[in-house]
Amino acid sequence: MSARFTVKNMGKTIFDVAVAAGVSTATVSRALSRDRSERVTEKTRVKITKIAEQLGYRANHAARSLKRQSTMTIAVVVPELINDFFMEVAEGIERELDQNGYTMLLAASLNSVEEEKKRISTLEDRTVDGMVVIPSASMGEHLQALSDRGVPVVLVDRIVEGAELDAVLSDNEGGMFKLTKALLSDGFRRIAFVGGDLTASTARERLSGYARALAEAGITPEPGWVCLGGMNVEDGYRRMEDVLKGGSVPEAAVAVNLLVHLGMERRLSETASGVVIAGFDESGYTPFLPACRYIAAQDTVGMGKRAGKRILELVAEKKNNRTYAGRRIIRLPVTIIRP
Amino acid sequence: MSARFTVKNMGKTIFDVAVAAGVSTATVSRALSRDRSERVTEKTRVKITKIAEQLGYRANHAARSLKRQSTMTIAVVVPELINDFFMEVAEGIERELDQNGYTMLLAASLNSVEEEKKRISTLEDRTVDGMVVIPSASMGEHLQALSDRGVPVVLVDRIVEGAELDAVLSDNEGGMFKLTKALLSDGFRRIAFVGGDLTASTARERLSGYARALAEAGITPEPGWVCLGGMNVEDGYRRMEDVLKGGSVPEAAVAVNLLVHLGMERRLSETASGVVIAGFDESGYTPFLPACRYIAAQDTVGMGKRAGKRILELVAEKKNNRTYAGRRIIRLPVTIIRP
DNA sequence: CTGTTAGCGCCTTCAA
C-alpha cells in the first residue's frame, strides 16, 4: 500500500493555478466563479478551467466561506436519526438543497431541548446559512432567538410556543379526521384515541380531527376512550393497556403516531381483544401489524422538499437584504391507505 | 414579531473582545483556546471569558478552519438515510465524535457508486478532517485514492475491492454460523439461504457461515436452497418465491439481511408453507414478522463508536505527522436473539 | 505572560 500521511499533498491553491496559467489569482477566481456575470474572456476561462482540472485544484471551502460569509450549508436538526419519518423528511430536504448547490448538515437533538440548544449553537458557530428544525419539544424561544439573530429558520412537522416561524406541516387535523372516518365507514362506532402528548401541536391537531369525526357521526366518546400520554412505543403499550382495562372497551382505536401504533400492537398481540387499529404514519412494516386496518400516510419527502425550498428562499431574501416578507405556513395533505 | 434580517448583527470578532478587555487579539485567542497548554494568567483568562460571554462572542469557524487547516468535522457517508441499520451506526459515530469535540457531517450516497463519488468529492472540498464510509458498492478505488490523497478513511460494515483501508465490521461469518446453528438445534435440517449479492463482503461472509454450519451438521444443501440475488425487499420477495417454487422446498430459511427478510415475510404471508425464518439484523418490528424465529443482531451502535474512535485516531496520527501504523480491521461479535 | 506580525486561501473593489 502506498505510504499514507507522508506525501505532503498540500492542496493546490488558486495561486498555483494562476501561475500555471500565467494570469493573476483574480482572473482565476473570476473564471472559476459559478457566477457567469463575471467578465472573463471565454478563451481564458476555458484555459484556466483546463489547467485547474489538470492540477486537481479544488477551491478551499473555509477560505471561500470566510470571504463570502456564506457556507452554502443548511443545517437540519431532527429529534433522532433512527426514525424513518425524520429521515424521509431529511432526504426530501437534501434533494432540494443538493439541486441548488447546497449541502445538508444533519444533526440529532436526541429528543431533548437541551441537546437541541447545544446542537443549534454548534451549528450556528459553523455559520450555516440557515436551519431547518424538527423541534424536539414544544418550547421554542431559543428558535425564535436564533431567527432574531439573523439565521433563517424553517420548522417542520410541528410548531412551537414562543416562536413565530415559517413551517411546513402535515394536515394533521384533516388526516386524523379522514382516518377516523374510514373506521366509521366500516361500521365501527366505539373508537378510541390512543397516545399523544398535547404539548405537541401534532397531537393536538390529530385529537381535534378525531373529535370532529366522532362529533359529525353523532358519537360521544365514552370515558376512557381518549387515552392520552406519550408518543413512543412504550407509551403506546401502556395506553393500550389502559384502554383494554378501562370500563368500556372500544372496537377500534386510532394511534397518534407510528411508535404508539407499534406499542399498541405489541399489547394487543398479548390478549385477544379484537380491537382494530388505524394509525398515523406508514412504514415498510405496517403490512405486518396484525391489528392495522388503515394508515394515514404523510407526504414526508414532500414536506422535506418544501422545507428545503423555503429555507433557500429565506436565505436568498436575507442575502439580498430584503425584509422578511412574513411568516408562511405550508400544510401538506395526508393520504389514507390500507397497509 | 421583531424585524428579521434588518439588524446587521455583525458577529462579534475576536477583535471586539480584545478591545473590550484591553488586551491583544492573540491573548484573547489563547485565553479562549480549548488547549490549556497556552500560557495565560488565570485572571486574564477569567476576565476575557466573561467579556466574551457578555458580548456573545462566538469564534468564526471558517476563519479558524482556514488557519488551523482543520475543520473538526468528520464526514460520514452512508448508502441511505432511511435505514435503521445505517442510522444506528451513524448515531454511534456521532456520540464518539461529539465527546471529542468533533461534528459529524452526514451524507447519503443513494446506493450508487457515482453518487458516492460525488458526495465524497463535495465533502473533501469542505476539507473534513476524515471520513467514515459505509460503501455503496464493492468497488473501492476511489476510496483508496481518497486515502492516498491524505484523508483519513475508515470503512464500516463492509470492505471493498481495490482499497486496503481500516474497517469496522461485524463477525458476519460467525453470526450466520450461529444463526443457522440455532435453527439446526430446533431440529430443522432443510435450511435455505436467501438473498445476497456476492459482490458484497457481508453476503459472502454470511453465506460462508451458513455453509459451515450445515457442513458441521453433515448436511449438504440441496439444489435451490441457496437462492442468491439482491439485498432489498423486492429481492427477498422474489427469492423466497423461487425457493417455494423450487424442487425441494426447505423447512426453514436464513435471510441475508433485514430487507430481504422483510420481502421473504411478505411472500410467505401469501401462501401457507410453514417455512420458518432466521434473519440477520434486528428492528423494532421483527417481533411482528410471523415467520421469524431468530435474529442475528449486530452491535450497530458499537460499530459506530469503534469507527468514530478509529477515525479520530487516524486524524490524530496525521496531525502529529506520524506514519500510518498499518491497516486495522475490527470485528464485532453478533448476538442471536429471539424476536 | 502578553503583544506584534504575518499569513491561511479566496474574493472584490479599484485601477489600468
Add this chain to the structure above:
DNA sequence: TTGAAGGCGCTAACAG
C-alpha cells in the same frame, strides 16, 4: 478584460 492589493477572522511564530 485583467491585475494589484487589501482584508474576511483567527492563530502561531517570534519578540519583548
